[in-house]
Amino acid sequence: xxxxxxxxxxxxxxxxxxxxxxxxxxxxxxxxxxxxxxxxxxxxxxxxxxxxxxxxxxxxxxxxxxxxxxxxxxxxxxxxxxxxxxxxxxxxxxxxxxxxxxxxxxxxxxxxxxxxxxxxxxxxxxxxxxxxxxxxxxxxxxxxxxxxxxxxxxxxxxxxxxxxxxxxxxxxxxxxxxxxxxxxxxxxxxxxxxxxxxxxxxxxxxxxxxxxxxxxxxxxxxxxxxxxxxxxxxxxxxxxxxxxxxxxxxxxxxxxxxxxxxxxxxxxxxxxxxxxxxxxxxxxxxxxxxxxxxxxxxxxxxxxxxxxxxxxxxxxxxxxxxxxxxxxxxxxxxxxxxxxxxxxxxxxxxxxxxxxxxxxxxxxxxxxxxxxxxxxxxxxxxxxxxxxxxxxxxxxxxxxxxxxxxxxxxxxxxxxxxxxxxxxxxxxxxxxxxxxxxxxxxxxxxxxxxxxxxxxxxxxxxxxxxxxxxxxxxxxxxxxxxxxxxxxxxxxxxxxxxxxxxxxxxxxxxxxxxxxxxxxxxxxxxxxxxxxxxxxxxxxxxxxxxxxxxxxxxxxxxx
Amino acid sequence: xxxxxxxxxxxxxxxxxxxxxxxxxxxxxxxxxxxxxxxxxxxxxxxxxxxxxxxxxxxxxxxxxxxxxxxxxxxxxxxxxxxxxx
Numbered sequence: 001x002x003x004x005x006x007x008x009x010x011x012x013x014x015x016x017x018x019x020x021x022x023x024x025x026x027x028x029x030x031x032x033x034x035x036x037x038x039x040x041x042x043x044x045x046x047x048x049x050x051x052x053x054x055x056x057x058x059x060x061x062x063x064x065x066x067x068x069x070x071x072x073x074x075x076x077x078x079x080x081x082x083x084x085x086x087x088x089x090x091x092x093x094x095x096x097x098x099x100x101x102x103x104x105x106x107x108x109x110x111x112x113x114x115x116x117x118x119x120x121x122x123x124x125x126x127x128x129x130x131x132x133x134x135x136x137x138x139x140x141x142x143x144x145x146x147x148x149x150x151x152x153x154x155x156x157x158x159x160x161x162x163x164x165x166x167x168x169x170x171x172x173x174x175x176x177x178x179x180x181x182x183x184x185x186x187x188x189x190x191x192x193x194x195x196x197x198x199x200x201x202x203x204x205x206x207x208x209x210x211x212x213x214x215x216x217x218x219x220x221x222x223x224x225x226x227x228x229x230x231x232x233x234x235x236x237x238x239x240x241x242x243x244x245x246x247x248x249x250x251x252x253x254x255x256x257x258x259x260x261x262x263x264x265x266x267x268x269x270x271x272x273x274x275x276x277x278x279x280x281x282x283x284x285x286x287x288x289x290x291x292x293x294x295x296x297x298x299x300x301x302x303x304x305x306x307x308x309x310x311x312x313x314x315x316x317x318x319x320x321x322x323x324x325x326x327x328x329x330x331x332x333x334x335x336x337x338x339x340x341x342x343x344x345x346x347x348x349x350x351x352x353x354x355x356x357x358x359x360x361x362x363x364x365x366x367x368x369x370x371x372x373x374x375x376x377x378x379x380x381x382x383x384x385x386x387x388x389x390x391x392x393x394x395x396x397x398x399x400x401x402x403x404x405x406x407x408x409x410x411x412x413x414x415x416x417x418x419x420x421x422x423x424x425x426x427x428x429x430x431x432x433x434x435x436x437x438x439x440x441x442x443x444x445x446x447x448x449x450x451x452x453x454x455x456x457x458x459x460x461x462x463x464x465x466x467x468x469x470x471x472x473x474x475x476x477x478x479x480x481x482x483x484x485x486x487x488x489x490x491x492x493x494x495x496x497x498x499x500x501x502x503x504x505x506x507x508x509x510x511x512x513x514x515x516x517x518x519x520x521x522x523x524x525x526x527x528x529x530x531x532x533x534x535x536x537x538x539x540x541x542x543x544x545x546x547x548x549x550x551x552x553x554x555x556x557x558x559x
Numbered sequence: 560x561x562x563x564x565x566x567x568x569x570x571x572x573x574x575x576x577x578x579x580x581x582x583x584x585x586x587x588x589x590x591x592x593x594x595x596x597x598x599x600x601x602x603x604x605x606x607x608x609x610x611x612x613x614x615x616x617x618x619x620x621x622x623x624x625x626x627x628x629x630x631x632x633x634x635x636x637x638x639x640x641x642x643x644x645x
Contacts, residue, residue: 068576075579075607082608111608118614122571126611129575302568304618311568314642 001231002212006179006204008224010193013242014176015218015235018228019155020210021162029142030102033093040093043100046140047086050133051077053140079133085111101141108134125184132163149174156217158208162189172196177219179226181208193221197249201226252530256287260533263540266515270532271327271523273501277315280322282526287533290327292449292523293388293501294319296372297339305343306368312375320383327384329449329501329523331428332372332401334358334390353457358391363400373408380420388426388449393433398444428501430454435483442494448487449523452502456480475504478555481513485552488517499523511535513552516545561634562624565641572616577644582607584640590628593637597621 033039054077062070079085085107092103112127112134149155154176161182162170167189178193183202193200199221208226218227218238227234260268271292272283283291299307299315320328335341336357349355362369376387389401402425412419427444429435430451438448456475457464464473474480484500491498499521504510506524511532514522524532551557569577585593585604593604597619602609604623615621623641625634 071576071579075575078579078582078607083603083606084609114608114612118612120572120614120616122574123611123614126575130608302570302617304566310642 001234002228004179004204004207004226004228006201006207006224006226008199008221009183009190009202010178010198010200011221012177012197012199012245013218013220013222013238014156014199015216015230015239015242016154016156016176017151017214018158018179018212018217019149019151020213021157021159021166022150028101028105028138029099031099032097033099034097036094036097039100040090042141043089043093043104043137046100046104046137047080049140050080050137053136054080054133076129076133079129080137082111085130101138104134104137104141121184128161128163132166135163156219158212159189161202177201177221179204179208179217179219181205251534255530255533255537258533258537260289260536262515262536263538264542266541268515268519268536269499269521270529270536271329271499271501271521272526272529273523274319274526277318277322279526280319283323286526286529288526288529290329290384291319291323292329292499292521294328294330296330296333297335300333300335300341301339303343306371309371309375309378312372313378316376316379316385317382320379320385323383325384327386329386329388329426329447330376331388331390332359332376333362333368336361353463359389359397359401360391362389363397366404369401369404370408373405374412377405377408377412377419377423378417380423381418384422385420386424386426386447388428388447390428390451391430391454392427392441393431395437395440395444398427398441402444426496429483429487430458430502432459432483435487438487438490439493442490442496445496447496448491448498449521450484450487450498450500450502452480452484452500452504455483455502456504459483475507476510478552478558481510481552482555484514484519485517485549488519492518497521506532508532508535512539512541512544513548515539515541516548560624560626561630562622563634563638564620564622565638565645566620567615567617567645569645570617572619573610573613573645575611578607578611580644581610581637581640584637588625588628588633588636591630591633592626593633594624594626595621596624 054073058070058073061073088107088110089103092098092106093100108130112130115127115130116124118124149157149171151174154174156177156179157175158179161180175198177198178189178200180189180202181204183189190200190202199219201219201221201224204226212228215228218230218235220238227238230238260270269289271290272288273293274280274283274291275295276298299312316330335344336346336352336355340346346356356364376385379385389398392398405425409419424446426447426449427434427441428451429438429448434441435455442448452475453464456473459479460473460477462469462473488498497520499519500514501523505522506528508531515536522532567573582605594601595604595610597613597615600613602613604610623637625637
């Protein structure tokens with residue numbers, strides 16, 4: 001048994017014969033041409049053919065993996081007719097009289113070298129794209145047919161690193177997984193493997209030997225290991241892992257489109273927490289019912305100066321329109337404590353978790369708050385927006401924030417700028433104070449969302465950043481759970497909804513209790529949506545409600 | 560000539576995708592030449608590879624100049640493009 005360790009970039013377990021990708025590597029012909037003009041025309045024909053082929057690939061990628069994947073090939077199309085690239089080729093053919101294959105190879109190498117010399121990893125990696133398109137044109141010029149895999153059975157495909165066009169042209173029914181000696185997590189092989197949902201392990205270097213060809217291997221994309229000629233124990237262990245993963249995936253796919261409803265008919269909304277507009281993709285893919293927490297901090301963290309209203313507006317608008325009318329709860333700026341931003345020039349604090357943070361900053365510096373609220377209300381015209389304020393401790397804070405909302409709406413009306421008049425305004429319950437006076441706060445807002453991480457930290461007086469406090473930081477502490485119940489009960493008395501957007505929402509050990517409390521919504525990371533749905537659908541809450549709530553009230557077994 | 564300055568916010572900078580989209584966009588304005596300048600270096604924005612080789616990153620400020628055609632409208636359209644994609 002030989003174990004090769006690489007970097008897993010796409011999860012899953014697969015076994016099959018190791019097959020080395022057969023690259024058509026006709027030795028490059030280099031010669032002088034007599035009729036330079038017709039050689040140039042020969043290039044132009046090959047270039048047109050390459051662009052046509054890439055167009056086909058783009059459509060294929062669009063059908064299999066969406067617009068984003070297609071864009072890659074469309075970019076390659078443009079590279080084929082890049083002005084500098086083409087001028088260089090023209091010079092080599094018409095002025096130096098060299099053949100088209102050699103001219104394309106040399107011009108491609110010049111561009112590839114220019115990319116390879118850049119100091120940014122992303123741009124360095126683009127050298128592969130230039131080589132890829134040059135290889136394609138040379139292939140067409142020299143009559144090489146772009147091939148697939150010559151095997152009757154599906155294989156684990158081994159190579160140095162596959163070029164994007166190579167990956168797409170592969171006969172996918174023949175591939176169980178990828179192993180590459182080179183590559184990076186953002187290489188095309190890795191991206192396409194993830195899209196295809198099959199394991200990929202990269203960067204195994206010279207551990208990958210041609211002599212292993214056609215021997216049986218098992219790849220584990222989760223751990224990044226490739227096992228050659230596995231012994232019985234290893235094989236059994238990995239095959240069990242494979243079966244578990246497949247079973248889970250199948251189950252989860254079955255759950256897509258189904259409601260989050262218990263066996264006895266209690267419904268729960270399962271929403272997602274996201275940190276930037278790109279995450280919407282994952283929300284929709286995992287069938288999230290909406291966005292329960294969109295952290296707006298990324299806008300501020302990505303800038304060297306306060307983000308403008310227009311800049312924020314575009315980002316919010318994008319998320320709202322991408323979510324197509326599903327509810328999106330955007331939390332207003334929550335910096336301070338563990339998230340610091342230089343240009344805010346916040347003075348150093350001894351105890352930042354209890355300091356000037358989140359809504360406190362917004363109320364102290366209304367100009368920053370107002371810019372964000374204007375951007376939010378403007379974006380509200382493009383979807384179903386709810387606005388949420390973090391770190392509330394007192395009723396007056398909420399009133400002051402709401403007053404600012406009214407002011408912003410009045411301004412927009414006056415300026416004739418459209419916004420939705422159905423924007424809900426809610427607050428996070430993350431201080432013990434807010435939970436204790438949630439009866440009063442519920443009269444001020446449209447919803448509560450409980451931030452369990454901070455609520456635990458503040459309730460237990462236990463710094464969440466301090467790893468040494470591990471066993472003291474117990475989010476299952478009855479004090480925390482009772483505060484959650486209190487906020488939930490008070491919300492319902494006032495006729496508003498109550499959810500959780502902290503880590504605890506995805507804690508399947510507590511799902512039953514949360515259902516017993518009657519929470520309306522849980523907002524979790526996108527990948528937790530379907531496991532949570534599964535848990536909800538297995539639960540029968542009528543039976544256990546009384547006991548669970550009784551236990552919480554007595555907390556006799558509290559430790 | 561019309562121009563504007565813009566600070567890149569996209570975390571990867573002017574990478575392949577927006578560069579490709581930009582070239583596509585500019586091809587639509589046949590009568591105008593668009594030049595992108597960062598520091599001492601300038602590039603015709605139609606030159607995809609040269610544009611990428613400028614290595615324009617997040618936080619870099621670039622000057623975008625439009626010459627010829629309906630300068631005002633093209634400049635506004637390209638500025639909108641930068642805001643939406645970069």
